[in-house]
Amino acid sequence: MERCEGLFPYEERGPNESPKRLRTLYSAAAMSTLAPPFFLLFWLLRLASTAFPEEPGPLNFISTEVVHRYPVFLGRPHRSSLRQEPLHIQRVLKVNRTLYIGARDDLFRVELDNVAGDEMFYSKKRTWESNKNDIRTCRMKGKHEDECRNFMKVLLSRQGGLFVCGTNAFNPLCANYTGDTLEMVGETVSGMARCPYDPKHANVALFAEGNLFTATVTDFLAIDAVIYRSLGDSPALRTVKHDSKWFREPYFVSSVEWGPHIYFFFREMAMEFNYLEKVQVSRVARVCKGDLGGSQRVLEKQWTSFLKARLNCSVPGDSHFYFNLLHSTSPVIRMHGRDIILGVFSTPANSIPGSAVCAFDMEQLAGVFDGRFKEQKSPESIWTPVPDELIPKPR
Numbered sequence: 001m002e003r004c005e006g007l008f009p010y011e012e013r014g015p016n017e018s019p020k021r022l023r024t025l026y027s028a029a030a031m032s033t034l035a036p037p038f039f040l041l042f043w044l045l046r047l048a049s050t051a052f053p054e055e056p057g058p059l060n061f062i063s064t065e066v067v068h069r070y071p072v073f074l075g076r077p078h079r080s081s082l083r084q085e086p087l088h089i090q091r092v093l094k095v096n097r098t099l100y101i102g103a104r105d106d107l108f109r110v111e112l113d114n115v116a117g118d119e120m121f122y123s124k125k126r127t128w129e130s131n132k133n134d135i136r137t138c139r140m141k142g143k144h145e146d147e148c149r150n151f152m153k154v155l156l157s158r159q160g161g162l163f164v165c166g167t168n169a170f171n172p173l174c175a176n177y178t179g180d181t182l183e184m185v186g187e188t189v190s191g192m193a194r195c196p197y198d199p200k201h202a203n204v205a206l207f208a209e210g211n212l213f214t215a216t217v218t219d220f221l222a223i224d225a226v227i228y229r230s231l232g233d234s235p236a237l238r239t240v241k242h243d244s245k246w247f248r249e250p251y252f253v254s255s256v257e258w259g260p261h262i263y264f265f266f267r268e269m270a271m272e273f274n275y276l277e278k279v280q281v282s283r284v285a286r287v288c289k290g291d292l293g294g295s296q297r298v299l300e301k302q303w304t305s306f307l308k309a310r311l312n313c314s315v316p317g318d319s320h321f322y323f324n325l326l327h328s329t330s331p332v333i334r335m336h337g338r339d340i341i342l343g344v345f346s347t348p349a350n351s352i353p354g355s356a357v358c359a360f361d362m363e364q365l366a367g368v369f370d371g372r373f374k375e376q377k378s379p380e381s382i383w384t385p386v387p388d389e390l391i392p393k394p395r
Contacts, residue, residue, distance in 0.1 A: 073120045091155035102152030105129045126182035130169035138169035151199035165195035193218045193228040204255040213262045215252040225250045254329040261286045272383045282311040282326035307369045313345040313358035323356045
């Protein structure tokens with residue numbers, strides 16, 4: 001397997017001098033509070049060139065009527081049962097021929113081999129509601145009654161069972177469940193940094209090598225965005241707190257495990273442009289699965305391998321037309337002998353309406369993180385390339 005190494009701080013000092021300052025060149029987004037930040041200079045480029053809007057036509061059309069051929073799920077155990085409340089489905093997980101559905105206050109198990117006709121019925125349901133104290137506290141903080149429920153925002157397979165996290169009336173909790181009977185196993189654990197407080201907030205989560213990797217917000221006001229590792233044998237690590245060079249109003253879309261890294265796909269407000277208005281762009285960030293964190297002097301209990309770059313989905317030409325907003329990605333798929341990830345992008349709401357699917361080669365994507373960086377030496381200065389000799393090895 002490819003070796004994944006963390007990035008280490010180094011000291012700048014003159015001859016016979018004590019250290020002048022400690023600079024940490026560990027992040028493409030330049031995410032140290034002790035040093036000027038860096039951004040990757042080269043954007044991830046689209047694999048295929050197309051013209052906009054005169055593109056080749058689709059190979060095939062499928063009528064929207066085809067969706068009516070597939071069974072629906074209405075949250076019922078059988079046809080004669082009635083359900084009064086909406087489901088508010090948050091997550092769906094397929095394990096072999098079993099479908100698990102995480103909704104508001106309810107977790108369902110559906111046996112796909114038993115599906116027949118126009119509706120799917122659950123074989124098992126487990127209700128996990130917020131207690132009265134959590135609901136009361138949620139309401140006292142000004143939240144609506146419908147928001148002070150338990151929306152299941154994390155639903156993962158774990159050691160033959162399920163790992164589930166819910167918003168729990170803006171006091172997130174996580175628990176393990178059996179896969180067959182949906183019985184809770186053990187005690188609940190805090191969902192902070194693992195699950196958002198607000199059901200409207202986006203989050204992603206996956207298990208890799210026994211560790212839980214999550215991207216979410218850690219606070220009630222959704223100010224502190226984080227990529228967090230927990231629950232495994234490796235030390236718990238997070239991104240630096242309240243630093244807009246790391247994250248600026250991110251909307252997390254997906255995450256994948258590939259090689260020695262975890263990749264996170266999201267969109268956020270850009271920092272590197274000299275525009276008066278806010279510009280939202282799509283990003284990919286990665287961390288090393290084996291990252292041990294920093295020292296007591298710098299980046300203690302924080303990532304040392306965090307890098308991020310812009311995802312470029314655009315129509316090439318003299319003046320690029322950008323699809324800046326990432327909405328969804330595929331898992332890593334094998335296509336023409338290469339590992340590919342597909343992304344669905346659109347233009348902003350105040351722009352010319354348009355959407356596109358862009359393909360990114362994972363090898364090329366990983367190669368970008370070995371490219372050049374940009375830095376902002378002061379809050380008033382523009383972003384400029386970082387000389388190669390100032391980038392530590394390993395980076």
